[in-house]
Amino acid sequence: MSSERTDVATLLKNVAVQLAGCQRVLVAYSGGLDSSVLLHMLYQLMQQRSDLVVRAAYVHHGLSAQADRWAQHCMHTCQQWDIPCAVLPVTVDARERGVEAAAREVRYQALRQHLLPDEVLLTAQHLDDQSETFLLALKRGSGPAGLSAMGATGKLGANSLLRPLLGVARARLDDYAHHYRLAWVEDESNGDARYDRNFLRLQVLPQLKQRWPSFPEAVARSARLCAEQEQLLDELLAASLQLACDTEGALAIDALIPLSEPHRFALLRRWLRAHEVTMPSREQLLHLWQDVALSRQDAEPLLQLGSVQIRRFRQRLYCVAPCANVASLVLPWYPEQGALTLPHRLGFLSLAEQGMRIRRPHPDEQVSVRFGLKGTLHIVGRSGGRSAKKLWQEYAIPPWKREQIPIVYYNQQPIAAVGVFVMREGDTSANDTVWQIVWRMT
Structure with a gap:
């Protein structure tokens, strides 16, 4: 041969x-x-x-x-x-x-x-x-x-x-x-x-x-040797990274503050990689830490890294996809005829045997789904009114998620923020028939 x-x-x-x-x-x-x-x-x-x-x-x-x-x-x-x-x-x-x-x-x-x-x-x-x-x-x-x-x-x-x-x-x-x-x-x-x-x-x-x-x-x-060093660091840092992350993958800022800069940046890189983010430069990591993680408490900082955004909420860092603007949408819904598919991969709504309980609409009430809440709201189980912003804060909803949560309306009246709270106008206590609504992601 x-x-x-x-x-x-x-x-x-x-x-x-x-x-x-x-x-x-x-x-x-x-x-x-x-x-x-x-x-x-x-x-x-x-x-x-x-x-x-x-x-x-x-x-x-x-x-x-x-x-x-x-x-x-x-x-x-x-x-x-x-x-x-x-x-x-x-x-x-x-x-x-x-x-x-x-x-x-x-x-x-x-x-x-x-x-x-x-x-x-x-x-x-x-x-x-x-x-x-x-x-x-x-x-x-x-x-x-x-x-x-x-x-x-x-x-x-x-x-x-x-x-x-x-x-x-x-x-x-x-x-x-x-x-x-x-x-x-x-x-x-x-x-x-x-x-x-x-x-x-x-x-x-x-x-x-x-x-x-x-x-x-x-x-x-040389590339293999570098890869071996990275693998070793992965193994050594895996436990501490897991402890610093919650069930949603958000990273606790307080867990990083006591660390040296090399240790902190090593954890940040592995956290970003776990979220499939393009590996940032050192300058981007500095920006992430100083201008996002350590920005003033009343700020809503944002860093764009490739196709994802790094955001902070309640002393945690989140990797999130850019949110579509759905604030102007009004989606008619006929729940008893089937599920409603929400746009921009926001999932779908349907009636179920278990779910958020709201009263059934009256015959003259048209059901629709919208996004975003403003003004003062009165919700079931609370005396007095609360501003929409304070309610979102009380329920620990990050700012970028608030405009993505479907709101059920009867005519022009908001009835429920699905999966979060029900307004008094949707209270089931005086109604014999109720709907149970679930929101599932695709």
Whole structure:
């Protein structure tokens, strides 16, 4: 057997070993050389394993005039290999983070949404990609977490993520592709050195490898050592982080105040990672601590980190998704005809055998659901009135949640803040028939 054939067989065997425990996989398939090699390996493994189910997904960023042609190439190749392929269109907004970072973020969001619950995502990053990622992290001034670069295994939401080619040099993938006469597409932007990753690939790494041929392997070792240090810190800090968090995942500020800054920031990073927040810079962590956690008590501070917001309420930090503006919505509801689906993934309301009890409406009362309360309210079990703001505070409802809680109205009269309190106008004590309403999230 020739050395080339032996190397190709070894590559396939190594990938087979890494995928031994996987039965359903989704391959992130761009049509380029790297992902074409990975997908072909999966095609070969399917011939050997009848239990292996493979799908592919092409993320259509729309950044190139050739993107439609690349999508067609991917669909055609998958059709030849009898592998289902989906095209996932995305919109890249590069205004805040630049094209490369924004494209990566929306790409993984699309793949995450497309994954089935029991699937493993496979991506085709290789040894040279690892060097680029390491050097980019070094350029940003990253600590051990950033310098850990990419792991061979990881998570994308609830799904597992594998990079089975991470220890393989791109030159070996090129040999594999030519051995099997694979066809792939070339992204013209890969030759544009204005992009940081391309600059490293085209101008920096070739010189480093010429001077030190084993440079990529040395970088990979350094990345693994950094990852080991991070894993050790994860283990050492896990118990204290758990104690500092409540059942909703909110982080107690008072638990962090006595700590040294390195200890505090290490806990904050792990808390953010648990909420799948893009790892912040040191400056962002300082901003989070000084301007959010330690802001004046009557403030409602907010820090935007990627697609989430960091907020404070009653000496706790929360990671929350930006709230949709639903204050002007009026949703007619006919409860006895079925559940009401709320917009913006706010769940649904329905009648149930158990739930918040309110009186049944009179025949001349129309039922609707709205959001937001103002003015003075009189609620069941309380003498006198309370302002809506004070009621929310008494019931420990954070400010950003107050406008998201469905309010049941009869005509123009608020009857109940579902799941929180009932107004006197909804009191059941003088009524023979009642409704019991539940609010479930989707």
